[in-house]
Amino acid sequence: MNFLAHLYLSGEDEEIIIGNFIADHVKGRVFEKFSPGIRSGILLHREIDAYTDAHPLWIQSKNRLVPNYRKYAGVITDMFYDHFLSSNWNDYSPENLDVFTRRMYGIIMKRYLILPAKTQRMLPFMAKDNWLKAYGTFAGLGRALNGMARRTPFESGMGNAITDLKKDYGLYECEFRIFFPELVKFTNTKIKPFVD
Numbered sequence: 001m002n003f004l005a006h007l008y009l010s011g012e013d014e015e016i017i018i019g020n021f022i023a024d025h026v027k028g029r030v031f032e033k034f035s036p037g038i039r040s041g042i043l044l045h046r047e048i049d050a051y052t053d054a055h056p057l058w059i060q061s062k063n064r065l066v067p068n069y070r071k072y073a074g075v076i077t078d079m080f081y082d083h084f085l086s087s088n089w090n091d092y093s094p095e096n097l098d099v100f101t102r103r104m105y106g107i108i109m110k111r112y113l114i115l116p117a118k119t120q121r122m123l124p125f126m127a128k129d130n131w132l133k134a135y136g137t138f139a140g141l142g143r144a145l146n147g148m149a150r151r152t153p154f155e156s157g158m159g160n161a162i163t164d165l166k167k168d169y170g171l172y173e174c175e176f177r178i179f180f181p182e183l184v185k186f187t188n189t190k191i192k193p194f195v196d
Contacts, residue, residue, distance in 0.1 A: 001052055001183070002082040004132045006045055007104050008093070009187045014107050016041035016191070018115075020048075021108055025116035034114070047190045048183070052078075057179040061172055065164060072156045079135070079145060080165055084176040086136030092180070101132040138162055 001009070003021065010017040019034065019041020026034075026042055034042070052058050058077060065073035089097040105127040112120060126132070134140025142162045149158040165172060 001048055002078040004082040004085055004135055006048065008085065009048060010041065011191050013037060016044060017107050018111055020045045022116055022119050025118040044190060048187060051183065051186050055179055057175045061175045064168060068164065069157055072158055076158060076161045079141060080172050081176050082135045083141045084173055086133060097133055101130055
């Protein structure tokens with residue numbers, strides 16, 4: 001899953017929110033320098049990723065993309081799924097998406113100085129253009145995919161993935177809508193020990 005889903009799945013604990021958000025930028029023993037709550041968020045992120053990567057519906061979505069995008073197919077699938085979460089937000093949360101995203105940026109910005117360098121560089125751009133909400137439009141998702149394509153060391157073709165999404169939109173949306181409630185249920189069982 002991508003940033004919006006990870007934040008949505010974090011619950012209300014601010015340290016878990018931060019840990020879940022920064023997890024992809026925390027490598028090796030750097031993990032140990034964070035507080036127990038942030039470490040719990042990092043671990044939750046890894047549990048979510050492991051569950052997602054093994055789920056048959058997510059794999060089905062990813063496999064549709066493998067012929068064109070090979071090793072980047074999983075990243076694109078995660079982005080597609082954030083698109084469906086953002087564009088159908090009211091189906092999953094009573095909190096307005098603008099309110100939610102402002103609240104998330106505020107929580108993370110408060111701890112800016114402890115964020116990994118990559119997160120620090122990305123966050124101001126993310127908040128300024130509200131990437132989390134923008135994923136819900138083809139234009140916003142396209143910008144995000146093009147930005148990722150520019151940062152990949154090899155030609156990824158990710159900038160073309162919007163065409164694939166539009167072509168099989170109903171299939172991806174159906175897979176997401178069945179998968180996501182299962183992920184929410186899984187995450188709720190994993191987050192409880194962290195906050196008890």
